[in-house]
Amino acid sequence: EVQLVESGGGLVQPGGSLRLSCAASGFILSNYWMHWVRQAPGKGLVWVSRMNKDGSRTDHADSVKGRFTISRDNAKNTLYLQLNSLRAEDAALYYCVRDFVGAEDYWGQGILVTVSS
Amino acid sequence: QSVLTQPPSASGTPGQRVTISCSGSSSNIGVDNVYWYQQLPGTAPKLLIYNNYRRPSGVPDRFSGSKSGTSASLDISGLQSEDEADYYCTAWDGRLKGYVFGTGTTVTVL
Numbered sequence: 001e002v003q004l005v006e007s008g009g010g011l012v013q014p015g016g017s018l019r020l021s022c023a024a025s026g027f028i029l030s031n032y033w034m035h036w037v038r039q040a041p042g043k044g045l046v047w048v049s050r051m052n053k054d055g056s057r058t059d060h061a062d063s064v065k066g067r068f069t070i071s072r073d074n075a076k077n078t079l080y081l082q083l084n085s086l087r088a089e090d091a092a093l094y095y096c097v098r099d100f101v102g103a104e105d106y107w108g109q110g111i112l113v114t115v116s117s
Numbered sequence: 118q119s120v121l122t123q124p125p126s127a128s129g130t131p132g133q134r135v136t137i138s139c140s141g142s143s144s145n146i147g148v149d150n151v152y153w154y155q156q157l158p159g160t161a162p163k164l165l166i167y168n169n170y171r172r173p174s175g176v177p178d179r180f181s182g183s184k185s186g187t188s189a190s191l192d193i194s195g196l197q198s199e200d201e202a203d204y205y206c207t208a209w210d211g212r213l214k215g216y217v218f219g220t221g222t223t224v225t226v227l
Contacts, residue, residue, distance in 0.1 A: 059214060059215055101152040103171075108161065
C-alpha cells in the first residue's frame with residue numbers, strides 16, 4: 001500500500017526553523033518527482049517546491065525561495081523540506097506529494113506548521 | 118495570491134450539470150496543461166483531471182475537462198451529493214517557474 005507520512009511540524013516562533021520529513025512506503029521513491037504543497041487554514045492550495053528523481057534539480061515558489069530547501073534521501077525513502085526564517089504567512093498544512101499532477105499523483109495527509117510568538 | 122481565477126462558488130441540484138471556469142494567462146494555461154483537483158472537507162486533494170482532459174483511473178466520467186486559449190473548464194454532469202467539495206485548477210507558469218493554483222471553487226449540491 002502506498003503511503004506518505006509527514007512529520008516534523010509544530011509551533012515555531014517567527015524567524016525560526018523547522019525540518020519537515022515525508023516517509024514514503026509502498027513504492028520506490030527514486031522513481032518519482034516529489035513536491036510540497038501547502039494550505040493555510042481555510043485558504044486555498046499553494047505549490048511550494050519540487051525535486052526531480054535523483055535530487056539534481058529543484059524549483060521553489062518565489063514566496064519561499066532562499067528560505068525553504070527541498071531535499072531527498074532515496075536510500076531512506078524520505079523527502080525533506082527545510083523551512084528557515086519562518087513568517088506568520090508560512091503557517092499552513094504542508095502536504096508531501098508524489099508525481100504532482102501526474103497519473104500517479106498521491107498526497108500525504110499533511111503536517112501542520114504554526115508560526116507564532 | 119493566486120494567479121488563476123475561479124468563481125468562488127457554484128451549485129446545482131442532483132442530476133444537474135455544473136461548470137467551473139479557470140482563467141489564466143499566456144504564461145500558464147496559454148502554453149501548458151491544466152489540471153483539476155477535488156478536495157473533500159478535511160481531506161487531502163485528489164487529482165480529477167490531468168493534461169487538460171484526461172481522467173486518472175477511478176475518476177468517474179461525470180467529470181470532464183477542457184481548455185481553450187488561456188482558460189479552462191471543469192464540467193460535472195449528473196451532479197451527486199458526494200460531489201460537494203472544493204475544486205482547484207492548476208498549471209505550470211513559465212514566467213514564475215512554478216505551479217500556480219486557482220482561487221478555488223466550492224460546489225454545493227442543493
